[in-house]
Each structure stands twice: as structure tokens, then as C-alpha cells.
Amino acid sequence: MTFGTVSQRVWKRFVQEGVLDASRLNKHISESWYRCKKEGVNPRLGEGKQVLTGEPFNRRKKENALLLDIAMPYVEKMLKYIKGSHSIVLLIDPQGYVLIMKGDKEVLRLARTINFVEGVKWTEEEVGTNAIGTTLIVKEPITVVGSEHYCLASHKWTCSAAPICDDEGILLGVLNVSSPVQYHHPHTLGAVVSTAYAIEQEWRIRQQNEHLELIKQSSDLVQTNIPVVICNNKKQIVCASQNVQNEVPEWSKMKVTDLKELGYTEQSCTPLYSRHHGGQIGFCIHLTYTNQKKVLIYTKAKKQPSVSVFFPGETGTSESFQRTLREIAQVAPTEANVHIYGESGTGKELIARVIHQNSAYKDGPFVAVNCGAIPRELMESELFGYVEGAFTGARRQGHQGKFEQANHGTIFLDEIGEIPPAMQVALLRVLQEREVTPVGSKKAIPLNIRVITATHRDLRQMVQEGTFREDLFYRLYVFPIYVPALRERKEDIPYLIRYYCRKNHWQVKIPDVIMEKMIDYDWPGNIRELFNVLEQLRILSNGNTPDPSLVEHLFVHRMDKIVSRDPSYVKQEKPLTYREELQRREIIEALEKTGGNVSLAAKLLNIPRSTFYRRLKKYQL
Numbered sequence: 001m002t003f004g005t006v007s008q009r010v011w012k013r014f015v016q017e018g019v020l021d022a023s024r025l026n027k028h029i030s031e032s033w034y035r036c037k038k039e040g041v042n043p044r045l046g047e048g049k050q051v052l053t054g055e056p057f058n059r060r061k062k063e064n065a066l067l068l069d070i071a072m073p074y075v076e077k078m079l080k081y082i083k084g085s086h087s088i089v090l091l092i093d094p095q096g097y098v099l100i101m102k103g104d105k106e107v108l109r110l111a112r113t114i115n116f117v118e119g120v121k122w123t124e125e126e127v128g129t130n131a132i133g134t135t136l137i138v139k140e141p142i143t144v145v146g147s148e149h150y151c152l153a154s155h156k157w158t159c160s161a162a163p164i165c166d167d168e169g170i171l172l173g174v175l176n177v178s179s180p181v182q183y184h185h186p187h188t189l190g191a192v193v194s195t196a197y198a199i200e201q202e203w204r205i206r207q208q209n210e211h212l213e214l215i216k217q218s219s220d221l222v223q224t225n226i227p228v229v230i231c232n233n234k235k236q237i238v239c240a241s242q243n244v245q246n247e248v249p250e251w252s253k254m255k256v257t258d259l260k261e262l263g264y265t266e267q268s269c270t271p272l273y274s275r276h277h278g279g280q281i282g283f284c285i286h287l288t289y290t291n292q293k294k295v296l297i298y299t300k301a302k303k304q305p306s307v308s309v310f311f312p313g314e315t316g317t318s319e320s321f322q323r324t325l326r327e328i329a330q331v332a333p334t335e336a337n338v339h340i341y342g343e344s345g346t347g348k349e350l351i352a353r354v355i356h357q358n359s360a361y362k363d364g365p366f367v368a369v370n371c372g373a374i375p376r377e378l379m380e381s382e383l384f385g386y387v388e389g390a391f392t393g394a395r396r397q398g399h400q401g402k403f404e405q406a407n408h409g410t411i412f413l414d415e416i417g418e419i420p421p422a423m424q425v426a427l428l429r430v431l432q433e434r435e436v437t438p439v440g441s442k443k444a445i446p447l448n449i450r451v452i453t454a455t456h457r458d459l460r461q462m463v464q465e466g467t468f469r470e471d472l473f474y475r476l477y478v479f480p481i482y483v484p485a486l487r488e489r490k491e492d493i494p495y496l497i498r499y500y501c502r503k504n505h506w507q508v509k510i511p512d513v514i515m516e517k518m519i520d521y522d523w524p525g526n527i528r529e530l531f532n533v534l535e536q537l538r539i540l541s542n543g544n545t546p547d548p549s550l551v552e553h554l555f556v557h558r559m560d561k562i563v564s565r566d567p568s569y570v571k572q573e574k575p576l577t578y579r580e581e582l583q584r585r586e587i588i589e590a591l592e593k594t595g596g597n598v599s600l601a602a603k604l605l606n607i608p609r610s611t612f613y614r615r616l617k618k619y620q621l
């Protein structure tokens, strides 16, 4: 708090020579003087400059309607008690515009002579150091007397101001009492501070009432199937639809902007008005889920997120998958070759795409190649391309290989364990030399490429067995990322189920009994299998809430095996390689075509009957 006077001489010396014995002056005032000097405020200024009138002034009053509504009874009361003290009371908005100026008629007339009127902007920038302008900056009560004002215009005045702030310290306005300097009274500041405090308390009560009104108004809205939140004027969430509550357990402590970090975008924003006083009390915000979650990765101290990554899928909460996410976030921005390993259907390709999207190569192409699906004899030309006339049957115009297609982007070599030894050598050369030579060409094409590989096989073991080259292994295995199987992250299953429902607009609450069964199951096919089962469930229940009996029926085959935990079952369900899957499909198709006749089907596939039977057994057909 400040109270004190400064002689004209001290003021003159400062404005003329810039010399000031700051120890003799209140800190806020001396700092303000230096600010004014730096900003080039004219100390000889005789009056206020910017005055709002007519519509712009009415608009400003409207914007501050709540403050005026709350503060006016207090201003009136103050006026009643300071009558005869040659004072005027002012209410100012957070930008420094005088909204209300009332009090002694003679003092009001004097104020007009320096343009100190309703609508004027009375900030430090406009009129130099003054109680209102300086309070707006320091957010503390202050009295400025006579020559403590930076500009001449106010030297004949004494002013006491106090800020009015909300619960979070955000400035709502300023209350000020001014008098000609000869009527200066040291108690004025105390009265101003007490009144400002009473206004703040009233504001708090109103906020609580508005909060309750928002909750009442939103009771119907939260039942909707689309994600909706109701927030107050500061965009703090007051109420959320059930689906948002399910997805974001911490919603009540969040602002609408926080939801953006979690993958939601604002579709529409409708103001909500009070049924009591008609003023705006908040917003109803319709959201959409964009499926782009920003995952924040924290340092050990857990204070500041150190890295973040956009992950277009469900992250869940399991420690095992959070570790994978941390590794993704750490390696994505680097140039390191990444090897992703884990069982089939765990999300390896999705992770490869995330690494690409979060890397310096994100504007280039992402080319995924399933090495297990390319016939050996075609692999070289598929990966490296060929030129016109490279071999019999080659296309006229040649063919651009996958590496060239992926240039300046990322190549994702899935099922890398399936590439034959000859190709391993060729691949090693490409990786070492960072250039590719299409079949039949003499010209090498330089490559600027990020290489990501994946496999569900144990590449280390393959090296030990001699089926995978050690030198290639070390080239590819620079940064290995393990993707946990679903049974290692069971706590993520409910999240993944809700993710599936949301993505497929299946607005149901999965019954607990089904949820428990899903969590209990071992999911050898991992997320892919989980989504397949959910798809079946959704179709069978016509998009309604699935009936547990339906699930019983549907899962009877799967579940009895889980319950018995037959180890051979897991073995049989070991994911098939792409090649095996093709073979299995061929057999099914052949059987369908021949009406189940094994001899004919074997003939159709041009394989001996004994081989056909062996495959039938292998694929449990």
C-alpha cells in the first residue's frame, strides 16, 4: 500500500534530467515513473486523450454488465457515506476504461476540465502514473497524491484505487476514489480496499450460483450420445456428457482447451444465458473426437513433459504400453533405424506410422511392405525396382521399387524375418550405401530414407540359428521397440473396447459381464482379434447393447478354451504368417468350389492329396 507525497522539485528533476532518489519514493511509484519515461509518456500532458462515447461505450458497459450489476450497490453505499468529502467514486474495467464516475458535482466539474470523465481510458500509457493505471499493472491497492502523478494533468488530484479480482486472481476491474489534492484523506484507501473486497465476495457467490445454474441447464444435454461439454465463461468444464466422462475421468478439473490435447475438436460453441439476470454464464460446446491423442512423456522428475507424440489410437494406462509410447516419442525425431517386435495384431504397423508421422520425414511418403507376402523371385524387383527390358516379362516402362517410392519418407519392412538370404545381402548393401540400383540399371539412386522394420519372430534367435545375417541384424536393430501382447496389458482392454465403440459410433455401455470375459480372455490375435470379436458382437446385436447370452453363444468356442487354459490351444492359435494365411485361404476357397471334395480340391490346387490333408490338419479346417 502506498501513501506519500513528493515535491514538485523532485518530479521536475526526474522529468527534465531523469534523476531520482528512488529511496524517497514508494517503489510502485518510482517504477511507474521509469516505465512512463521509457514509454515516452508526455509529462506535460494536460488531459485524458481517449474517450469512448455512444455505442462503443455502451458495448463496453455491456461486456462488464456483471461487474456493474454487482458493484453498483456498493458504489451507491459508498457515495452515501462519503457525501460532503469532496470525492468521486469510479469503477474501471480491466482495460482501464472508466465505466462509472459518480459523486460530488463540483469535483465532477473539475474532473471534466482534464477530460477525466466516464468512457475515458485512464491507464499509465495514456496519462502516466496514477492510482487507476498503476493498480491495473501492479494489481495492488495504491494511493497516488499530487506530484506523485507522472503527468501534470493529475497533479491537483489525490486518488486511491484497489483491484477487484476473481478466485484465480484474474482482474475484473478497479475501484477508485478521487478528490482534489487539498481534500486528501489518508483513510480513503482503507475504505476503497474494503469495498473492493466486498465486491469480490459478491462476485464469488454469483459465480457459484451461475455454476449451479449451468449444471441445471445442462442436465438434459449430458444424456446425448454426442460428446458435449458445458463450461463457464472462462471455458472451465462444469458438466460433460456421459461419453466424455467415460473417456476423460479428469474432466471436472479441465478447461476445454485441455480436451484438444486429448484428441477432441470443437464443432460448435453456443453461449448460454442466465434465466435470472439474462447475462451470459457459459457455453455449450459440441465436440468431435479426432482420434489424435497427444501423449505427453514426462521426465523422471515428472514436472515438465519432456517429449510428446501424436498417437492416433488408444493409449490405455498400462505401464507396459506407456513404456512403448515413451520409446516411440524418444526415437521418432531421430534418424535411427527402428525394429518393432511383438506378436501379430499388437499394433506394430500403427506404431511404425506414428514414428513416421512424428519424425522429420513426415511430409514424405510412408511405404509399408509385407516381406512375407512377396514371392522370393519377385522380391528384388519389388523392393529395388527395375528398368525397361531388365528381364523377360518386365513392364515396358520399368517399375519403381518400394525403396525409391519411399524416398524422403519412411519404408516399413514388415515381417523382415521372411526375407531370403540373398535378399538379406542386397538389403544390407542398400542400407550401408544409402542408395538403390534398380534391376538392369547401372545408375544408383541416392536414398534419404527412414527404415523401420518389424517382425513377430525372434530375430535374435534367427541370427543364432543362422537364418538371419548378423550384420544386417545390427543394422536394423539400432532401436528395438517391444509392443506388448494384449494379455500383458489387460488393464487397457476396457479402453480399447470403448475406443472401438466410439470409432464405430456404437453408443452402448458394454455390460460388465461381457467386459470381464473380454478381460479374462488371452487374445492370441491381440488387438486385431479383439476388434474382430467386437465387430461380430456389434453386427449380431444390431448396434444395440449386446446381450450377455449372445456373447456366450458367440464365444462358446473361444471361451471354453480360455477357461480350460489348454496350453495346446495357445500353441494352435499361434498367429499365421502371411504366407500361411494365404495358403489357408486357398484351401478354404478350393473346398468351397468343390463342395468339400478333398480329392478335387487338391487337384485344383495342384498338390498331392497327402499334402492337402496335412494342411487341413495344420490349419484345423
Ligand SMILES: Nc1ncnc2c1ncn2[C@@H]1O[C@H](COP(=O)(O)OP(=O)(O)OP(=O)(O)O)[C@@H](O)[C@H]1O
Pocket (backbone or CB within 6 Å): 312, 313, 314, 315, 342, 343, 344, 345, 346, 347, 348, 349, 350, 351, 414, 456, 499, 527, 528, 531
Ligand atoms: N493402440 C491402438 N489403438 C487402436 N487400434 C489399434 C491399436 N493398436 C493396433 N490397433 C489396431 O489393431 C489392428 C492391428 O494392428 P497392426 O496391423 O498395426 O498390428 P501388427 O502388429 O502390425 O499386425 P501384424 O503383425 O499381423 O502385421 C489394426 O486394425 C490397428 O488399427
